[in-house]
Amino acid sequence: xxxxxDHSYIDTLYExxxxxxxxxxxxxxxxxxxxxxxxxxxxxxRYPGTFSWEDVINGSESISEESLDMRMEELAPGDVINxxxxxxxxxxxxxxxxxxxxxVNNGLNVAECMKLTEVxxxxxxxxxxxxxxxxxxxxxxVSVGATMVPIVEFNPRVVLQTVEAEKCTGLHGVPTMFIAxxxxxxxxxxxxxxxRTGIMAGSTCPIEVMKSVVNKMGISxxxxxxxxxESSPGITMTRTDDPIELRVSSVGRALPKxxxxxxxxxxxxxxxxxxxxxxxxxxxxxxxxYYNNPEATEHAIDGEGWLHTGDLAVMDERGYCKIxxxxxxxxxxxxxxxxxxxxxxxxxxxxxxxxxQVLGVPDQKYGEEVAAWIIxxxxxxxxxxxxxxxxxxxxxxxxxxxxxxFTDAYPMTASGKIQKYKLRQQTLxxxxxxxx
Numbered sequence: 001x002x003x004x005x006d007h008s009y010i011d012t013l014y015e016x017x018x019x020x021x022x023x024x025x026x027x028x029x030x031x032x033x034x035x036x037x038x039x040x041x042x043x044x045x046r047y048p049g050t051f052s053w054e055d056v057i058n059g060s061e062s063i064s065e066e067s068l069d070m071r072m073e074e075l076a077p078g079d080v081i082n083x084x085x086x087x088x089x090x091x092x093x094x095x096x097x098x099x100x101x102x103x104v105n106n107g108l109n110v111a112e113c114m115k116l117t118e119v120x121x122x123x124x125x126x127x128x129x130x131x132x133x134x135x136x137x138x139x140x141x142v143s144v145g146a147t148m149v150p151i152v153e154f155n156p157r158v159v160l161q162t163v164e165a166e167k168c169t170g171l172h173g174v175p176t177m178f179i180a181x182x183x184x185x186x187x188x189x190x191x192x193x194x195x196r197t198g199i200m201a202g203s204t205c206p207i208e209v210m211k212s213v214v215n216k217m218g219i220s221x222x223x224x225x226x227x228x229x230e231s232s233p234g235i236t237m238t239r240t241d242d243p244i245e246l247r248v249s250s251v252g253r254a255l256p257k258x259x260x261x262x263x264x265x266x267x268x269x270x271x272x273x274x275x276x277x278x279x280x281x282x283x284x285x286x287x288x289x290y291y292n293n294p295e296a297t298e299h300a301i302d303g304e305g306w307l308h309t310g311d312l313a314v315m316d317e318r319g320y321c322k323i324x325x326x327x328x329x330x331x332x333x334x335x336x337x338x339x340x341x342x343x344x345x346x347x348x349x350x351x352x353x354x355x356x357q358v359l360g361v362p363d364q365k366y367g368e369e370v371a372a373w374i375i376x377x378x379x380x381x382x383x384x385x386x387x388x389x390x391x392x393x394x395x396x397x398x399x400x401x402x403x404x405x406f407t408d409a410y411p412m413t414a415s416g417k418i419q420k421y422k423l424r425q426q427t428l429x430x431x432x433x434x435x436x
Contacts (some may be wrong), residue, residue, distance in 0.1 A: 001044065001051075002041060002042070002043045002045065003094070003333055004153075004226065005153070006074050006331065009250075010041070010047055013039070014033070014424060015202055016033075017030050017032065017033060017341065019031070019037065019049075020039065020048065020050070021048045021049060022048070022049070022050035023048070023049035024276055025038075025051050025055070026038050027050060027431070028049060035328060039051065039356075040052070040053060040055075041053070045285070048274065050149050051105060056090055060133050062262065063174045065066045065107050068242075071418050075100070076100075076325045077100045077101040078097065078099050078100070078289055079100060079261070079432060080097040080098065080099055081099060081100050081103065082097075082098045082103060082134070082208070082401060083097060083098070083291060084095070084098055084134070084229045085229070086128070086229050086230070087156035087226075090198060093291060094290045094291070094293060094296060095228055095291030095292070095293070095358060096229045096287050096291075097287055097288040097289055097290070097291055098232055098287055098288070099288055101284055102232040102284065102285055102286075102287065102288075103134070103135055103139055103232055104139065105137025105232075105257070105284050105285065105286050106136075106139065106141065106142045106231075106232040106233070106255070106284075107135050107136070107138075107140045107141070107331060108143040108224060109141075109234065109237075109255045109257070110135070110136050110139075110140045110237065110255070110343065111140040111141070111143050111146070111232060111260075112200065112233050112256070112366060113237045113238075113239055113240070113252075113255065114140070114170065114198075114221075114223055114240060115139070115197065115199045115221070115240050116140060116141070116144050117143060117144055117145075117146065117147050117198065118145035118146060119145075119146075119169075120146040120147065120169045120170055120174065120196075120197070121146070121147040121149055121166055121167060121168045121169050121170070121194075122137065122140075122141050122146050122147065122148055122149060122168065122169070122170040122171075122198075123149045123159065123163050123168040123170065123172070123198075123405045124137040124138070124141075124149065124150045124167070124172050125150075125151035125154045125159050125171075125172065125173055125177060125415075125425055126154075126172050126173060126174065126415065126416065127414065127415055128150070128413075129231065129415075130414075131173065131227075131229050132199075132201060132202050132233065132415065133172075133176070133230075133415075134328075135232055135234070135374055136172065136199055136201065136233070136234065137150075137172055138146065139362075141212040146165045146170075146326050147293075149166050149168055150163060150181045154177060154416065155204055156177070156180040156181040157182055157184060157186075157310050157352070159171070159173075159177070159181060159191070160181055160184070160187070160190040160192065160244060161342065163190070163192055163194070163195060164190050164191045164192065164194075164312065164413055166230065167194040168195065169194055169195060169196045169197065170195070170196065170197045170198045171195055171198040171217075171219065172198055172199045172200075172201075172277070172408060173199075173201060173202075173206070173416075174200070174201065174202035174203055174413075174415075174416040174417065175202070175205050175209050176203075176205060176355065176410075176416055176418070177211055177416060178212075178213050178217075179354060179355055179434060181208055182209070182212050182217070183216070183354055183377060184380065185378070187216075192218055192219075193216055193218060194225035195218055195219045196219065196220065196221050197219065197221040197222060197223065197240055197355070197432070198211060198219055198221075198222050198223070199222075199223050199224070199225050200213065200222060200224055201224065201225040201226065201227070201233075202415065202416060202417055203223055203417050203418060204323055204341055204344075204360075205251075205432070206344065206345060206348045207249060207345055208345075208348045208349060209348070210222070210224070210247065210248040211248055214247075214248075217326035217357055221241075221363060222247070223237055223238045223239065223240060223244075223247070223251070223252070224237065224238045224247060224250070224251050224252055225237045225238075225251070226251035226252065226321070228309060229287075230286070230287045230300060230309075230312075231281060231285045231286060231287070231309075232285040232286075232287070232306055232308060234255050234258075234285065235254065235255065235258060235260060235279075235281045235285065235309070236251050236253055236255065236258075236260060236321050237251075237252040237253075237255055238251070238252035239248065239252065244342065246320055248391055249322060250316075250320040250321060250322045251313075251322065251323055251422075252320060252321070253318065253319040253320050253389060254281075254319060256273045256286070256433065258281060258282075258283040258284075258285055259280065259282040259283055260280070260281050260315070260319070260321065260402065261279075261280050261281075261306070262275070262276070262278065262279055262280070262314065262315050262316075263277050263278050264277050264278055265277060265312075265327060266277045268302075271315050273315055273316060274314060274315075274316065274317075275312050275314065276312055276313070276324055277289070277313070277314075278308060278310065278311065278313070279304075279309045279310065279311050279312070279313040279314070279328060280306040280308050280314060281306065281307050281322070282304070282306045282307065284303045286301060286305065287301075287307075289301070310326060310327050310328060310408065310420045311323055311325075311326055311327070312324045312325045312326065312327060312339065314376065314431070318361060323341065324339050324341055324342070324419075325339035325340055329359065329360070329420065330367055331359070331360030331368045331369075331370060331427075332360075332367055333360075333363070333366045333368050333369060333370065333398055334365075334366040334367065334369060336398050338360070338370060338398065338399055340357075340358035340359060340360075340370075342399070343358045343370065343399055343401070344356050344357065344358050346391075346394065346395055347374070347387075347391075350382075351377075351380075351392060352373055352376050352377055352380035352381070352382045352388070353375070353376060353382070353412075354371055354375050354376060354377045355374070355375040355422060356373070356374050356375070357410060357418055357423055358370060358371070358372050358373075358374045358401065359373075359420050359423055359424050359427070360424075361403065361424060361427050361428060361431065362428075363402075369402040369425075370398075370399065370400070370401045370402055370403070371373075371378035371401060371403040371404075371405070371407050371427045372387075372404050372406070373406075373407055373410065373423050374387075374404065374407070375407060375409070376406060376408075379431060382406070384404045386402075388401075388404070403427060403430075403431070404425070405426075405427065405430065409424075410423065411423065
């Protein structure tokens with residue numbers, strides 16, 4: 001596309017590939033990007049060196065049926081068709097190579113778990129360049145012929161207006177999106193009775209938020225999908241007919257034809273049901289690998305084809321999983337293992353808090369200390385001292401945040417995920433300022 005908000009992608013393109021301005025479309029010779037030949041612009045304006053979308057459509061007339069058949073015969077289900085980049089919530093993004101088989105099957109399985117059909121109208125406010133929008137949104141819809149109602153740029157009020165106007169039956173979103181919608185001052189003015197299903201995913205879904213989506217928005221068959229870019233992205237999912245208790249407390253069970261196990265992060269051995277460990281998955285949905293990064297691929301996928309997610313989880317006797325934290329996010333304070341998820345779930349229950357993120361920061365005495373970044377509901381006030389008093393006697397002393405910071409917003413990826421590593425750096429910067 002030509003631009004998004006006030007950013008011109010065309011200008012960026014010419015800056016990266018200056019040779020494009022003098023190139024013939026389809027015959028680019030770039031010193032930095034020697035393999036790049038074709039650039040298609042989704043717009044009516046024609047730019048030097050590029051094709052328009054109309055050119056692509058018209059070009060189909062020059063392709064014979066024989067050429068098309070030959071090209072189709074060259075393709076295989078295991079060929080890479082899409083390069084998705086990891087979200088960058090823990091560091092620099094990596095290119096994930098996804099195949100036809102990865103994406104088509106994941107979209108279909110997800111649609112089946114949502115009971116999505118051709119009569120559904122799915123509102124998709126998550127971006128299409130991300131696995132959530134691409135696979136759980138567009139591919140799920142295409143697989144059953146459902147209507148797609150995309151929102152180009154997320155705005156909580158526009159989403160609710162669109163759901164009402166288009167009589168959408170489904171709604172996708174990451175937790176922060178649903179939180180923003182639920183906290184609109186005119187939320188009660190929107191007619192959301194058409195909503196039935198949808199997916200909350202992309203990051204850990206707070207139980208209190210999930211309950212509000214069911215009870216206040218009326219999305220009685222809302223589902224939770226858990227996964228990551230490396231798994232196309234769905235691994236587990238709740239079903240529309242699961243009891244509400246399961247849908248608010250777990251991320252569901254394995255998708256069809258997907259294997260899931262919980263292993264000891266140190267030994268790699270599978271643990272007993274009810275014991276915490278790293279969630280691993282194997283099946284059609286696992287990526288082909290990271291682009292030009294065999295070392296990272298080998299670290300993520302073991303010799304038996306199991307994808308190691310880096311997420312800590314517990315699986316019950318029925319196969320339902322609960323995500324308890326990230327291996328990288330685990331805080332070790334004075335030898336005690338602390339999982340941010342547990343503290344976040346507790347703090348979400350405070351009536352003045354709309355969102356909270358907990359993380360660990362270095363500490364000379366204990367190794368690490370707990371820090372909490374909090375967003376308050378509109379019109380609410382809360383002090384650091386009041387929050388600490390709220391915690392006393394309700395959670396263990398060592399889990400009470402040592403550092404509390406109030407904020408209006410979190411650093412986010414373009415797909416709406418919170419970047420905890422940036423929050424950690426901001427915490428360190430603030431602590432450094434205090435000690436000067």
